Amino acid sequence: MKTGAVTRRDFIRIGAGVATTGLATNVTVLEPLHLAAAPRAVPPSDTIRFAIIGTGIEGCKLLICSLAIPGVECVAAADLYDGRHIAAQEALGGKNIETTREYRRLIDRQDVDAILCATSDHWHRRIVEEACQAGKDVFCEKPMSHTVEDGAAMVAAVRRYDRICEVGSHRVSSILYAKAKEIWESGKLGMVDTIQAVMDHNTDTGAYVNPVPSDAGPETIDWNTWQSGAPARPFDANRFFSWRQFKDYGTGQAGDLFVHLLSGIHFVTSTHQPPERAYSSGGICFYKDGRDYPDLLWTLYDYPQFKLVLRCNSNNGSEGECTTFYGKNGSMVIRSKTLTYKPEPPSHQMDAYTVYGWPKSLREQYQAAWKKEHPLPSVWDFRLEEDEAETFTLPPGYDDKTEHLANFFHAVRTRQRVVEDELFGNTTALGCHMSNLSYFNRTAVVWDAATQQVRNA
Numbered sequence: 001m002k003t004g005a006v007t008r009r010d011f012i013r014i015g016a017g018v019a020t021t022g023l024a025t026n027v028t029v030l031e032p033l034h035l036a037a038a039p040r041a042v043p044p045s046d047t048i049r050f051a052i053i054g055t056g057i058e059g060c061k062l063l064i065c066s067l068a069i070p071g072v073e074c075v076a077a078a079d080l081y082d083g084r085h086i087a088a089q090e091a092l093g094g095k096n097i098e099t100t101r102e103y104r105r106l107i108d109r110q111d112v113d114a115i116l117c118a119t120s121d122h123w124h125r126r127i128v129e130e131a132c133q134a135g136k137d138v139f140c141e142k143p144m145s146h147t148v149e150d151g152a153a154m155v156a157a158v159r160r161y162d163r164i165c166e167v168g169s170h171r172v173s174s175i176l177y178a179k180a181k182e183i184w185e186s187g188k189l190g191m192v193d194t195i196q197a198v199m200d201h202n203t204d205t206g207a208y209v210n211p212v213p214s215d216a217g218p219e220t221i222d223w224n225t226w227q228s229g230a231p232a233r234p235f236d237a238n239r240f241f242s243w244r245q246f247k248d249y250g251t252g253q254a255g256d257l258f259v260h261l262l263s264g265i266h267f268v269t270s271t272h273q274p275p276e277r278a279y280s281s282g283g284i285c286f287y288k289d290g291r292d293y294p295d296l297l298w299t300l301y302d303y304p305q306f307k308l309v310l311r312c313n314s315n316n317g318s319e320g321e322c323t324t325f326y327g328k329n330g331s332m333v334i335r336s337k338t339l340t341y342k343p344e345p346p347s348h349q350m351d352a353y354t355v356y357g358w359p360k361s362l363r364e365q366y367q368a369a370w371k372k373e374h375p376l377p378s379v380w381d382f383r384l385e386e387d388e389a390e391t392f393t394l395p396p397g398y399d400d401k402t403e404h405l406a407n408f409f410h411a412v413r414t415r416q417r418v419v420e421d422e423l424f425g426n427t428t429a430l431g432c433h434m435s436n437l438s439y440f441n442r443t444a445v446v447w448d449a450a451t452q453q454v455r456n457a
């Protein structure tokens with residue numbers, strides 16, 4: 001807080017008449033940076049040719065994003081459900097690319113520079129390892145890993161084959177989070193002991209109950225390949241389309257949604273280590289449909305510098321998504337497209353509470369002494385807390401997913417570092433695995449840096 005800022009209490013003491021200007025919060029529309037700074041025209045010889053594995057919901061979104069990025073071209077797509085071959089081509093505006101069920105054909109293509117992996121989580125490790133081994137750079141959707149062991153193996157593969165790997169939690173590329181990082185690093189929040197974030201929904205889709213297309217069946221879906229590595233089961237379209245409910249293929253709310261919150265928070269706070277400890281609570285409160293993962297999940301994390309509380313509730317969406325950093329000098333709230341900084345009143349104030357247990361004469365003596373020691377600033381220096389509040393919003397049409405993908409292709413072209421590499425992705429995924437392990441083990445878990453394992457506390 002700037003010198004001369006006054007609290008509401010001071011304001012009343014001074015009289016409202018002297019300081020009535022500037023009560024409206026400052027609002028700034030942020031300017032897009034990265035993609036705007038990218039070269040508009042890329043010579044054909046510099047075009048990055050990529051292939052995508054997994055063209056479901058997210059794969060198709062990535063394809064649509066890629067159309068806005070200069071100098072990149074999708075040349076092939078693999079998916080185990082035939083309907084998604086058509087969806088991929090449609091996402092590319094009807095472009096006639098190679099489509100196949102066999103992802104390995106894409107990795108083996110000599111004319112492919114990079115692989116985008118947007119499969120269910122249980123396939124990420126194999127695709128990243130094989131792509132790296134084949135000399136391809138790889139963009140892997142979040143959460144990077146399905147298990148703690150997978151994450152370590154993926155980091156090792158990227159390093160061994162010296163590839164570029166970007167993980168797909170796009171808040172890390174958002175100009176809103178860049179502003180949050182700037183505010184965090186300015187020290188304006190003061191000491192921050194608590195961060196809290198929620199991502200709540202109240203829809204079936206938000207609870208991972210996905211519709212099944214009418215043509216889905218063993219003829220149109222390569223079920224055996226999809227479930228390889230997981231316990232064998234007879235064909236089950238619900239498992240295929242609503243895989244996030246099940247441990248064999250997904251990572252539940254933690255891997256699906258906490259990962260975004262954790263990525264944003266790790267980015268803002270420059271956190272490069274998994275949390276030291278995690279304790280989860282929650283349950284399958286409403287969707288008692290045979291799923292493994294809870295529809296309500298809370299996790300309390302211990303980091304060296306702060307405590308973090310995360311929640312995903314599939315049964316009430318009133319909070320939506322919101323991340324709050326609570327500092328001694330101010331709070332920073334990221335909600336949807338908006339970031340707000342709000343100062344705290346100074347904690348060192350004249351006591352107006354406990355002194356009511358004092359004799360009147362001593363109370364008045366204390367208050368007089370306080371006012372003498374803390375003279376009010378001149379009227380010209382008055383600033384209300386409201387004056388110091390700031391709000392930043394995203395410009396219309398801004399899309400951090402496209403920024404994030406553009407960052408990957410930029411790195412592929414220039415061999416510069418990505419904003420969210422395999423170490424960053426692994427660290428945040430570990431936070432997700434700790435949440436799930438705590439939930440299922442019904443105990444707190446800790447990250448054991450010496451063994452690189454999660455164990456019960």
Ligand SMILES: NC(=O)c1ccc[n+]([C@@H]2O[C@H](COP(=O)([O-])OP(=O)(O)OC[C@H]3O[C@@H](n4cnc5c(N)ncnc54)[C@H](O)[C@@H]3O)[C@@H](O)[C@H]2O)c1
Binds near residue numbers: 080142143255
């Ligand atoms: N970054 C984000 O905002 C975001 C949003 C949604 C999903 N995701 C992530 O993207 C990934 C995919 O999620 P989704 O919602 O698109 O799921 P989805 O079920 O809609 O699509 C996944 C597709 O991957 C295909 N697939 C799986 N294994 C394959 C293999 N071996 N070879 C070829 N195709 C294979 C499946 O056939 C399926 O069509 C997940 O890891 C998810 O967490 C990220």
